Amino acid sequence: MALNVDGIIGNSPALAEVFKILEKVAPTESTVLVTGESGTGKELLVRALHRNSKRKDKAFVPINCGAIPKELLESELFGHEKGAFTHAIRSRPGRFELADGGTIFLDEIGEMDLSLQVKILRALQEKEIERVGGTQIKKVDVRVVAATNRDLEDEVQAGRFREDLFYRLNVIPLHLPPLRERDGDIITLAEHFLGRFCREKERGGLSLSERAKEMFLTYSWPGNVRELENFMERLSILCDSKEVAPEDLPDKIWTDIGETPLRKVEEVQVRPAGFVWPTLLDMNDRASGLKEFLESIEDRLLLEALDAAGGVKNKAAEMLGIKRTTLIEKIKKRKLLD
Numbered sequence: 001m002a003l004n005v006d007g008i009i010g011n012s013p014a015l016a017e018v019f020k021i022l023e024k025v026a027p028t029e030s031t032v033l034v035t036g037e038s039g040t041g042k043e044l045l046v047r048a049l050h051r052n053s054k055r056k057d058k059a060f061v062p063i064n065c066g067a068i069p070k071e072l073l074e075s076e077l078f079g080h081e082k083g084a085f086t087h088a089i090r091s092r093p094g095r096f097e098l099a100d101g102g103t104i105f106l107d108e109i110g111e112m113d114l115s116l117q118v119k120i121l122r123a124l125q126e127k128e129i130e131r132v133g134g135t136q137i138k139k140v141d142v143r144v145v146a147a148t149n150r151d152l153e154d155e156v157q158a159g160r161f162r163e164d165l166f167y168r169l170n171v172i173p174l175h176l177p178p179l180r181e182r183d184g185d186i187i188t189l190a191e192h193f194l195g196r197f198c199r200e201k202e203r204g205g206l207s208l209s210e211r212a213k214e215m216f217l218t219y220s221w222p223g224n225v226r227e228l229e230n231f232m233e234r235l236s237i238l239c240d241s242k243e244v245a246p247e248d249l250p251d252k253i254w255t256d257i258g259e260t261p262l263r264k265v266e267e268v269q270v271r272p273a274g275f276v277w278p279t280l281l282d283m284n285d286r287a288s289g290l291k292e293f294l295e296s297i298e299d300r301l302l303l304e305a306l307d308a309a310g311g312v313k314n315k316a317a318e319m320l321g322i323k324r325t326t327l328i329e330k331i332k333k334r335k336l337l338d
């Protein structure tokens with residue numbers, strides 16, 4: 001059976017390696033631990049794992065261990081009996097029971113308390129659980145897949161994560177490399193998301209300029225695919241042209257790659273101390289009369305703007321506060337670019 005990785009975009013060697021392990025492990029009953037920085041696609045991968053398992057027609061039950069208040073997490077996972085605590089007005093099954101026959105996804109397992117880790121270990125080893133406030137032990141048939149963006153070995157060293165649970169979970173480690181290490185995927189993903197957002201917003205397509213692509217490849221993507229996705233959505237809203245220019249990219253990218261966008265250069269450019277108005281003496285030194293002198297000042301400003309705009313007349317005209325056609329006329333008349 002071919003691996004179904006619908007929705008996971010990318011064909012970098014790093015991702016291909018992950019798919020290779022996924023293909024082997026998905027049909028088994030093994031516990032899997034998915035690691036990787038925030039936004040690398042851990043959840044997407046775990047869903048693909050379930051989809052490619054023998055349990056695919058049974059429940060997939062995700063639970064974010066980091067998002068649920070600690071005192072509620074145990075009853076969320078294992079359920080509770082009526083009267084177990086103040087607000088337990090009726091009995092309720094937990095996620096393990098709901099996932100019976102299927103897969104439970106323990107997301108952000110690194111955030112879980114040590115006391116609860118013991119109970120997870122028991123559920124894994126004995127395949128049985130006990131509701132909070134309950135007296136009965138229930139058998140459950142659940143495949144456990146966990147994910148974390150922490151380094152669990154470090155957590156074990158620091159005494160925050162049980163070593164036995166770590167080894168029990170880490171039977172098959174699946175590591176998603178950060179986006180910056182998946183060069184081949186960055187542009188593919190960017191174009192995929194741009195296309196999708198432009199269609200959703202019913203606007204014309206947007207392509208990436210070569211320079212924008214280069215910048216994407218240099219940027220470190222601390223937020224990984226999620227960050228890239230959000231940038232593309234922003235561009236699909238804010239970018240009016242057909243092509244994404246470097247100037248359209250957020251300051252965060254410019255700072256990270258150690259450059260300054262043109263729009264900022266104007267602000268931070270060092271200016272000679274004190275502006276001095278030209279005098280008649282200056283004029284007589286340089287020109288035959290007022291008209292010629294003023295034109296020479298104008299020429300210098302036009303050339304500076306053209307230079308700063310990298311020769312893009314639209315942009316130079318904008319910087320000068322004149323129309324593009326006016327700029328072109330002036331360039332022609334004064335033979336500025338010959």
Ligand SMILES: Nc1ncnc2c1ncn2[C@@H]1O[C@H](COP(=O)(O)OP(=O)(O)OP(=O)(O)O)[C@@H](O)[C@H]1O
Binds near residue numbers: 038041043149189
């Ligand atoms: N390879 C990919 N192809 C398409 N979309 C992706 C890919 N990887 C991640 N995404 C998208 O990026 C976003 C983040 O992915 P996901 O939630 O799976 O990351 P995560 O590793 O679980 O992050 P966190 O640690 O913050 O929970 C989602 O919107 C997901 O659809």
Ligand SMILES: [Mg+2]
Binds near residue numbers: 043
């Ligand atoms: Mg996640």
